[in-house]
Amino acid sequence: MRAKAEALALLAGSGTADFAFRLAQVALPLVILRETGSVAATGLVGGAAGIPVLLSPWWARKARQWVDSGPRLAIVACVSALALASVPTAAVLQVLSPALLVLSGLLLGCGDALSNPGRSALLADTGDRWGDGRAVLLLTWQDGLRRIGMLLGPSAGAFAVAAGFTNELLWVEAFAVAAAGLLACTVQPTRAADAPELPPSIRQSLQGRRDVLYGWIVRGTGCVTWFAFTLGLSVLGEERGKPGVYLAAGMTGYGVGALLGTTISLAVVRRTKPVVAASVAWAWMGLCWVGMGVWTTPVVVAVMGALSGVTVVIGIAAISMLITRTSAGAERRTLLSGQTVVVNAGSAAGLLAGGPIIGAVGAASALVGSGIVTTLIAVLVLIRSGQRASRLSNDDAAQIPAIAATIRTAKSSQ
Incomplete structure (x- = not known):
């Protein structure tokens, strides 16, 4: 209690x-x-x-x-x-x-x-x-x-x-x-008696946790391209003579969707592989942004915002599960710090480049382009993680004959 x-x-x-x-x-x-x-x-x-x-x-x-x-x-x-x-x-x-x-x-x-x-x-x-x-x-x-x-x-x-x-x-x-x-x-505090004197760096904490790295890649990409959603919708509303309307519709839809996603996220990530859930989540978010850029009405923006809100929460929960399942103590604090850096650095880079990009190609095109990039990176990570899982399974299968031979040898020597 x-x-x-x-x-x-x-x-x-x-x-x-x-x-x-x-x-x-x-x-x-x-x-x-x-x-x-x-x-x-x-x-x-x-x-x-x-x-x-x-x-x-x-x-x-x-x-x-x-x-x-x-x-x-x-x-x-x-x-x-x-x-x-x-x-x-x-x-x-x-x-x-x-x-x-x-x-x-x-x-x-x-x-x-x-x-x-x-x-x-x-x-x-x-x-x-x-x-x-x-x-x-x-x-x-x-x-x-x-x-x-x-x-x-x-x-x-x-x-x-x-x-x-x-x-x-x-x-x-x-x-x-x-x-x-x-x-x-x-x-x-929960302090481990055998805690290392020098705490691990973020890079060291990622060793043996390739799936956490994959999760950070897709989430970091989403943070970099986030400018298209916030700045893009603000500019889009100004261009259409409805200042604030598109951003309000998108953010309200996103917020409602995120709350719904919070209630179902654990049930989803417990039934799927976390890295798969994270990749699919941000791939879907990218498709939602493409939809906003193609069908630019407040209703569509609100609906797409809600759908992206649901999936992003599921993706974040999947990465949290990867971190909490595989780490504790100093390594857990380091990984959570690394995740904060990924989110903040990605968001800052996106906001820095977002204004010139929107100014060059327009708000709608920025939404479509950012959505395509986010989806593409997420799909590539999904493919890469699947290849890695298959390779590990093949390596395990290749070791079965050797293990069986070792067991037979041990039995014959008894």
């Missing part, structure tokens, strides 16, 4: 902090614009926060292993809360500047690089203590709570901003992050 209580505390903290993040994302650009008068400064916090995460394979190799208990997670959360609170504090004191925004973002990024994989690893370890199969269940529901925040948070934030609450939402996020850390204080 203690493991169950600890798991619920971690989920509650994660869901609360993420929902507060969605609220604050609506208010943060407005606060910065009001205080600095600079449009360019509105993205400084988010941009700076991404740098430590992308560089974490080099600087956080030992540090991420330190976050192996609830109290240590709480310490990191409090540091992140201080970084978040610095912005509304500076706004109240009328000293908000680009330099402070960058510093806040860097500190927040360091906290995210440690706390996100640390919380997921703690949640998975708690699931292992709770019962068989609970680790991937808890990670799936953590992702489900995040998607509830994605669906409801922006609308709630917009209502709050319309009512005159801007700085207050930034304070809410800071307090929510600190509270999430305090909720985790009861979670005890």
Whole structure:
């Protein structure tokens, strides 16, 4: 029962902090614009926060292993809360500047690089203590709570901003992050007695886990091409004289589909090979984007968004199952950190290249092209993984005569 209580505390903290993040994302650009008068400064916090995460394979190799208990997670959360609170504090004191925004973002990024994989690893370890199969269940529901925040948070934030609450939402996020850390204080560490002195690198943790690598390839590709869905639909709405309509339809459909996918994902991945489920999931997502680019109406965009939301959640659950089944302790934290880097690096690269691509070929063509690339990579990974599985089966079959001969020799010598 203690493991169950600890798991619920971690989920509650994660869901609360993420929902507060969605609220604050609506208010943060407005606060910065009001205080600095600079449009360019509105993205400084988010941009700076991404740098430590992308560089974490080099600087956080030992540090991420330190976050192996609830109290240590709480310490990191409090540091992140201080970084978040610095912005509304500076706004109240009328000293908000680009330099402070960058510093806040860097500190927040360091906290995210440690706390996100640390919380997921703690949640998975708690699931292992709770019962068989609970680790991937808890990670799936953590992702489900995040998607509830994605669906409801922006609308709630917009209502709050319309009512005159801007700085207050930034304070809410800071307090929510600190509270999430305090909720985790009861979670005890699961430390292996034979843990290596030097924690494994991300590359070392992938040794013998080719299927995890395959999963990262298809998910990373989806993150790189994600710009076609978000930026593409925004531009498409502007081109069609319906600003915001296409993006709202796509994101709403995606959110609803993701929630549905959360309820069925475990049943699906338990009945299929995880790498097959992940490959098919992102291949289908790519086809949905092709459909959006070919039949560009809000209804089709909403339906395709919902279908892609269902499949992406199934794919993420499949990769989580691969990680939780094959790792524990330091290796699990390293793999979860690696997954965070793949997602953030892929998304950043896509957003960097997405604008020029959409400007060159148009939003609809970008959706079709990105969908084709995503599907093609997923199919190639599916074929490659199938060939590898077949080769391993043939190697095992080839060893059977030798094993049988060894057994006969042993019996004859008795």
